[in-house]
Amino acid sequence: MKSNNERMRVSLLALAVQGALIAMCSMPAQADDEEVAALKNPTSTIEIGAENVSQSSAKFGEYTGLNKSGGKVIGNFSIRGGDAYGDGNGTRNWSLNGSNLGTTSRALGASVGNQGSWNFGIGYDELQHNLWDSYKTPYQGAMGGNNFTLPASLLPPTISTVAAGTTPVGTDRASAIAAINAVTNQVDIYSTRKNGKVSAGVNLNAQWDIRFDFNHLEQSGAKLASFGSMGAGGAGNPQGEAISILPNPTNYKTDTLNLALDWRGDGAYVTTSYFGSFFREGYDRVNFQTFAVNNAAGVSVTQTMSTAPSNNFHQLNVSGGYDLSPATKLTGGLSYGRNTQNDAYVADAYSMVLPAPVASLNGLVINKHADMKLTNQTSKDLVLSAGVKFDERRDKTPSNFYAFNALDGSTAHIAYFANTPLSLRKTVWELAGDYKLDSDQHLLLAFNREDVRRWCDQYAVNVPSLMPALVPGATTTGIVSYPAGTNCVVAPKSYDNKLGATYKARASEDLNLNVGYSFSKRVTTSDPNAVTSRIGLNGNLNPALAAATLIEGQNGGDFRGFYPVFDASRKEHMLKAGANWQTTEKLSVSMGGKYTLDKYDSTYGEQKGNSWSVNLDASYGYSENSSVVAYLTQQHRQREMTDLYRSPYLAPGAASATALNIPSGATWTDTQKDDDTTVGVGAKQSGMMASRLELDEDLTYTYGKTVYNTVFNYAAATTTGLTCASPQFLTCGTLPEVNNHVIQLKLSGRYKLDKNSKVAVGYLYQHMRSTDYYYNGLQTGFTPSALMPTDQQSPNYTVNVVSASYIYNF
Template identity: 25%
Template sequence: MKTSNQLLLLGMLSALSTAALADDVKGAADTSQWKCESCKFEGSFSATVEVGATSVSDQSAKFGDFTGLNKDGGYFIGNGSASYRSKDSGEYWKLNASNLGLDSRSIDAEGGKQGNYKLLLNYDEIPHYITDNAQTPFNGGTSLTLPPGFAADTTGAMPLAGNMHTVDIGTERKRLGVGVSWLPHSDWEYAVSFRHETKDGTKRTAGSFFVDTAQLIEPVDYVTDQIDASATYSGKKFQLKLAYYGSKFRNNDESLTWANPYATPVFLATFPNSASGQLALPPDNEFHQIQASAGYQFTERTRATADIAVGRMTQDSSLLQYGTAVPGPGGSVNGRAKTFDVALKLSSAVTDKMRLNAVYTHNDRDNDTPQSLYSVYVTDMFPGAPRTNLPYGIKQDKLKLSGDYRVLENLRGALGADFDSRERTYAEVNKTHENIVWGKATTRLVDMVDLTLKLARGERSNSGSFQPIAGITPPENPLLRRYNLANRTRDTASVRADIAVSERISVSLGADSSEDKYSDTTIGLTNGKEFDLNGDISMVVTEQTSLHFFANHQEIKSKQAGSQAFATPDWSANNKDTIDFFGLGIKHAAIKDKLDLGADYSITHSHSKISVDNGISGPGFPQINTSLDSLKLYAAYRLQENISLLADYWYERYSSKDWMLDGVFPSAIPNVLALGIQPSRYHVDVVRLSVKYKF
């Protein structure tokens, strides 16, 4: 609309100036045949339809994750859009559809009458493919069984040959949403929306019997319903919004049971309740929240906003038995938690050169779940010491103050301070406080270089010495300091330069670094560093050709200390992750207004190294490597003004070497019946041909 109005205005001004000139020379001009060839007026209908086919060379869950291209073979291409706007009544509608031939399809529709009401409809499918090479001897959904005579003392003695089958692991979400909003008065708008989501499939889990473990396939059969309702007032100076949000989650499967693959006659004679195990699956739950938001414009320079939200979470599913053959406590945990969130913001342009900002937030999660004493069974085998559930809660207060000032025409500076206080229940320390001060400067050099520098320092301290939590058995090492609770200093720095080399060439360079020090930590994370270097170049070679380059290098390091003897440190570990990313692209108009060509190529390599010093010489952990190479070629040829032929080629190669997965087949570990999932490796070619028609 904005573009159409601008074109219409230009057309009218052009016509008026031409008419005035004609009047001066020849008198009044005849404008009855004048036309604006490029203006798009209201009261129009337009649509685009794209149909075609895609061919995928190889099957890969990793390649098809979220895209729906997980199987080899052909796929239908179906994309389209349509829109209509009435010239007189203000009624309109628009429709967009994409990936109709894939499991990642989506449809969005909107219609209504401008300034009166609006209707919304959307549908999405989101596939999440995890692996297609898992192997298991278990059969069934929520009750996993084994072939007769399968149990053995070790995986090597189990009759795996002939009893293993391959399973795909992954989920698919389907979302359907509807909504309506209407404006009965000029200052008020009301809206209601509803979304229904199902999530089906499988995921990985594991169950154990003391030191013997089996990796399992867990069924996923979730249903989530969400509703939003709001009333919004928009005045000249004052704005107000009242809203309600509700969410209800249902799991159609209550629990997962599995036969014990280690349940030999001798094993069962010692532990008679261990023929099968049981796991609770995510329980049904609800969340309800009421929110109020307000904003007030005191002056043209000063504005304040406030948000407040009150919520409640509940979960009352029945408790399971302690084991498949051991009665449980009965009843429900009666889980409930209250949330209370507040956000206050004040912003003021004190002068033409200075602006001040203040933000305060309060977040409170009060866990009201009753505490009870529960019997404990060690992996369904034998009773242990009773335990009491711990209803964890957290309260957080944050204050952010900042101001920026234009020192000179080409120099602007900013300063700020952030204060963060957190209070936790059932934690080794009750309170932590973190203060951060930062400064930022932006300047322009020689009219072609924009330079930005930011420095920050943060210090976090806790309320005192760490105290063991009475409800955790066995207790933690008293020298352990959890990284999110420990005293810490953090220094960060970043610099960025945007350079306009010429009208055709622009360059951006940036560097970021941070370092965390846990000087008071004896056992736990003691140090962390991160460095990031990036750059990109955009170049217009000719009117028909443009290029772009980008690169990024990132290093993440950390150090930690541990104790095998539940005492002072007797081992340490260094972790280092390195990620390198490089890419380039080209766009070329081979035949003006007829044929467009393009290509994009990217390379990503990452390396992860873990070195451990425990005082014993020997080989360290092998390095973990991943690489991803991607090449995309595309072409668009316009047969006619409204018909185009599209062609794409996509090659992608992915390789991963991970010592934690390589060669870990189902019987590789005597007391772990593994799924045998191997690191993903693939090289896939995708060819795509389609026709796009506009009308």
């Protein structure tokens, strides 16, 4: 993501400098011939200046490079030339450009070309994504590196993950906290992208041309990630579990290549192209020390986590169009892609119960795409279209079983899972018509059908059995090899029919209206007997357990009757309307709204949801050169969900002094609401002081919140009268509101010194206040058991930015 934000040329200083501006010599107005010349000749611009940021904040300067307090250089330029401009008859042109040169979001570029013959360009840009400036850690190691160690004072057994009543764990909680605080350091977390590109094109003749693009991207820095680790038992056996949140390096290099051949004929065109992407990971793993140990053990284990694997992607594309007749046009395209990945596995030997059956994934995914669209306008009042799109992602990676220890190291949690090469095919059919009822009215009708199929080509079938070595004497009650045809997905296919209509009308010369409605019905074919890779058969996590221990009614990791929201059967209604009204010559008003209602057929999972949004903005030109605008946007989203708490096939859970009773088949209902509001006002003045001074002002307030509420659909209490809402549990009720408030004031001013020069001044004020209870669990002394604290804070800041620059046009 690239965000090129223009620097604010604000004039909070306008009152202070206005006297000086008025005193400056008045320049004569531009002559008409100068305005004509400006249209024929390119305008080049150079801007240089300075700006000052009052406070450091990673969130404020997330993409702009203004994350650190202090002064920065403003540098922008755009220079163009060539004999293609002016009164000459040339065809050559060139350009040089640069933006945000004083920040970490800088960009540079150059291009040269001969119109209708050839072109060549180069470019370079950077973008630093500033993520965290409140992250703290006792780990030692460079941000962006792949090796993290603990200081000697925190090596085991200083902290233990198995001692009762300790957070993050330790037989003496206070001393453990003191030991952590003594060696904790604040570390800025950011990821930097440096991108270089080359492009070229050659027109061979009036019909043929060749285009070429090459892009080289280098990424460095890191993003925070959770690193799970095993503790070591007294005999060196895995035991215990701990979590460290560490900078996961983004040491990547990606080369992308586009090569295209274009042909244009009489009523037809064809483009053939090749796209290649080559991703390389600089590290194959991250090494880190775990603080998790058994009380009886005095050892620390350096463990590893693998990084994103290197991979290659090749794709061939063909697209084109043909005019079947003056009224009928046909367009379409085909593509075939091949994605491969075969980096060697990285795994700690003690984490594997048995060696992996293969040394690498040998991953292969084939992507196919086809589309075609037919458009007809036999009548000037009616446009008809029909189209089809086909996409297939076919995963042909071999599937194998892998036997490894779960992180907690318990012998009851030996994992025996198969990798799942999930394939997906999607076909979309489209029919649409646009009928002009009269000169002021349009009616649009559209029908779409989407068919989706999911499957696995080969799912751990006829693979070498690991069961005898894993569990000596194992019988057929355990998982050895899936039988041919085993389904790997609980929602193997679905279809979605959608019918929509939109009416547009010009009610008068000053008023335009539109209203639309659509209905969508998605029907999913589900297979509750599917065997998902991380579950096995009917919830049996351990292949050594006898069949009698299986939890009846549970499969695919979900209780029967539960369907995830993204593939559950659903009916959706959507209504939208809008209006644009030029009430007077000076005042215009625009408004719009949208409402969506979803209902699901699931017994468990999401039951229904709705969302709505309204937009309103108005503009008033109170003079020839001055105007004011006001705007309001509000959005609301709500979902309701019911889930099973305890299987109806299990006996009720009895209450005790410290535990709530749980009836057999108990359920709970959850409601989540999201609300966002933005309101603002802006103004612009120009033509002041003999058309030399321009001012802009904008004030915006944004507020967003999320509310989460859970209700038990049964009476639950301990034997001492505590309920789910009691502080000891807090498993029901309304959680604290997650919210953020942002106030922003922007002021800018530009004063024209002469026909080529002007000065710009700017001021930006931005205040953000946010609260999120999630961060409470990351504070030292309050983390969940076996989590190393990071002391990260929900973003809050107040920043002032003042800028001044000189702009020269020529």
